[in-house]
Amino acid sequence: MADLIKLVDGLKDHADDPQSYFLSFFDRQNLKDYVVDEEADKDARKAITVLFTSKKELRERCELSFSYDPLCVEAFFIYFILNEDIFVYKRFESYYEHVNEYGDLSSYHKNCYLRILNFYVEFLLDISNISKAIKVEKMILRLKNEYTRSDINTLSFMYSVIEDDKDFYRLYLDYEFDAYDYILLIVTLLKHDERLKAIEVSKEMLEKIPYASYLDHMWDLDESDQEEKKFAEMVEELYESISAVPDFFSFMNEVRETHEGTI
Numbered sequence: 001m002a003d004l005i006k007l008v009d010g011l012k013d014h015a016d017d018p019q020s021y022f023l024s025f026f027d028r029q030n031l032k033d034y035v036v037d038e039e040a041d042k043d044a045r046k047a048i049t050v051l052f053t054s055k056k057e058l059r060e061r062c063e064l065s066f067s068y069d070p071l072c073v074e075a076f077f078i079y080f081i082l083n084e085d086i087f088v089y090k091r092f093e094s095y096y097e098h099v100n101e102y103g104d105l106s107s108y109h110k111n112c113y114l115r116i117l118n119f120y121v122e123f124l125l126d127i128s129n130i131s132k133a134i135k136v137e138k139m140i141l142r143l144k145n146e147y148t149r150s151d152i153n154t155l156s157f158m159y160s161v162i163e164d165d166k167d168f169y170r171l172y173l174d175y176e177f178d179a180y181d182y183i184l185l186i187v188t189l190l191k192h193d194e195r196l197k198a199i200e201v202s203k204e205m206l207e208k209i210p211y212a213s214y215l216d217h218m219w220d221l222d223e224s225d226q227e228e229k230k231f232a233e234m235v236e237e238l239y240e241s242i243s244a245v246p247d248f249f250s251f252m253n254e255v256r257e258t259h260e261g262t263i
Contacts, residue, residue: 003035003117004073011081017165018081022058026051026078027102039108048145058082071112077220085127092120096136102143114140121154134158134167153180160184160241165192172201179231183238186252190245202255213260216253 007025022192023252031052036045047069054061058078065075082090095116095145117140124133137155141147152175159168172185181256182205205212211231214221223229235242242248 001033001035004077007074008077017116019058022082026058026061028053033132037108039106039110041106041108043074044069044108044112048074050074051078071109071116073112073115076116076119080123085123088123092116092123096120099139099143110143114143116244117143124139125158130158130162134162147175149178152177156181156184160188163188163191165189165194165197169194169197177205177208180234180238180245182209182212182216183235184241187238187241187245187248190248190251198251199212202252205257205258206256213256216249216256 002025010025011018011021031049033046034052036048040048047065050064050068050151051061051072051074054064056064058081062075062079065072069075076091079091091212095113102110105113115135121133121137121140124130124136135157137158138150141151155171156168156177159171168185168188172181177185182201184197186201188203189195189201206227211221211228214228214231218232218235221228223232245251
């Protein structure tokens with residue numbers, strides 16, 4: 001069985017030849033094994049079906065699919081991957097300009113619209129338009145009126161890249177953070193010499209995040225323990241960002257010892 005998630009994830013192994021991947025995926029013989037959301041209406045199902053059954057070139061199949069359902073995510077994903085940035089950007093913008101119509105969409109098409117906006121964030125990150133990516137990601141949060149860990153991690157990453165300590169700190173005040181978010185915020189605050197805020201955030205991290213107290217002595221983590229290993233890998237992933245503040249680990253040592261009352 002296959003579905004949209006498998007379609008997207010499968011591209012990672014065929015990034016060098018996406019056209020061939022899509023042609024093999026959207027083969028008529030595979031239609032019977034493709035799982036369509038049960039909330040999809042007749043036109044939405046038709047839009048997906050033509051991707052498998054049409055003999056047209058892939059880009060033409062997409063346009064045919066859009067004629068039935070302009071929010072067909074499968075067709076949009078093909079369009080997104082195969083077309084030049086200028087055309088992809090214009091289509092993304094055409095969707096974004098209709099954000100005020102989101103409330104009138106069916107539940108199925110709301111999910112489709114949000115998926116397309118998530119692709120937009122990915123696209124904007126790839127072309128290094130971080131400011132617009134933040135704007136779109138914040139719109140996604142408003143439309144959903146809820147958030148996932150991935151949503152907050154993405155915003156944390158983007159705020160850290162543009163070193164926006166003020167909006168990053170506001171994000172911290174409004175949402176629950178994990179270790180990834182805390183570390184990037186502390187680094188960003190220290191870059192702006194916001195030491196008191198960095199201490200405040202560090203103390204909360206020490207209280208809420210398991211193994212955060214090991215940040216100044218990572219060598220004591222037991223990497224045979226999966227959770228401790230996961231924490232060590234996350235810190236390693238952020239090492240380049242952390243290195244921008246050479247005294248980060250000594251700062252964490254001072255905060256930890258003060259917090260524990262050992263100095």
